[in-house]
Amino acid sequence: MSETRLPWRLLEDGITDPFLHFAIEETLLRRVSEGKSPPTFRLRQVTPCVFVGVFQDPREDADVDYCRRHGIDIVRRPNPGGAVYQDPGSFCYSAFFPRHPAFDVLGIRETRELYQVMGGIVVDWCGTFGVTAQAAPVNDVEIGGRKVYGSAQVEMGPAVVHSGTFLVGTDIQVMEAALRPSRLKFADKGFSTVRDRVLNLSEAVGRPVGIPEAMGRLLEALARRMPVDLVPGRLTEEESREAHELHDAKYARPEWTFPTRKPFSTTLSTKAPSGVVVLDLELDGPRIVDVAIRGDFLIERQERLTDLSASLKGRSLQESLEIVRRSPLPEDLSRALADLLEDGGRRRGGAVP
DSSP states (O other): OOSOOEEEEEEOOOOOOHHHHHHHHHHHHHHHHTTSSOOEEEEEOOSSEEEEOTTOOHHHHBOHHHHHHTTOEEEEOSSOSOOEEEOTTEEEEEEEEEHHHHHHHHTOOSTTHHHHHHHHHHHHHHHTTTOOOEEETTTEEEETTEEEEEEEEEEETTEEEEEEEEESSOOHHHHHHHBOOOGGGGTTTTOOSHHHHBOOHHHHHTSOOOHHHHHHHHHHHHHHHSSEEEEEEOOOHHHHHHHHHHIIIIITSHHHHSOOOOOOSEEEEEEETTEEEEEEEEEETTEEEEEEEEESOOOSOHHHHHHHHHHHTTOBHHHHHHHHHHSOSOHHHHHHHHHHHHHHHHHTTSOOO
């Protein structure tokens, strides 16, 4: 790692509305990618809500009726991964920055390596509380095999945003009622319920840990492990205006979080290392008429998935399999989709080579 240090803005804007929160996130990523905003490390909390991953269906991954009865907002976020419950006992960060020179200074080449870099910082953070933690592939940190932190990331142009969520004193009972993870999600982890899967830092430490203390120690761990100098700052008028416009045009609209889904005749699913992958197919014999890919898997360049889906329409299952195998998708996602296409071929009465 280089000794060069990078100046980043430290942003604590106090925005707790989950819909405006994600409008801010998308606005900052776009502006950083365009060189209009500085690299930014944002600390944040929101009112009780459920964040679902951009490729998830909230009707499948959250208990929508429970959330509505208890005033828990549901919002589809702009990054991938699985559904998470947020309340005043949890907090998040997002780091927005151009890949270069940051990657050069960090000594990494690919965005996926950020999971290891940031996971190491979170392990260090846990250590400041006297707790031993481990980074768990691909994007989690665990204490005694139970998740205390998870992360996701997105690329846009030359920039990336890496985001992480910490469980400090979250109401796990409400979390378990609000989320509805599929059986596949825990299939390889030895758990069957949300309660068994997650852990609050306060429980691990053996005392209540306040969010200000947890945030402060994170900033100290970041300064030790990352070559960045954080300078407190504020949202600019331009950032705030653009974010509010995006809030009204996108995130505040029900159709963003609850898009209309067309029915498909064939639905296949599997578990990849980075998450659950669901493939919806509408077939005419061996030919794909329409296709949709969803789940809680991780992918940085989301347009690659959109382009792949478009390229499969009108193709035979065999042609589609070759396209998927040659695609620039993350290896685990490409392999999972290829397996599902082969399964689709077998169900149609013929093997796909």
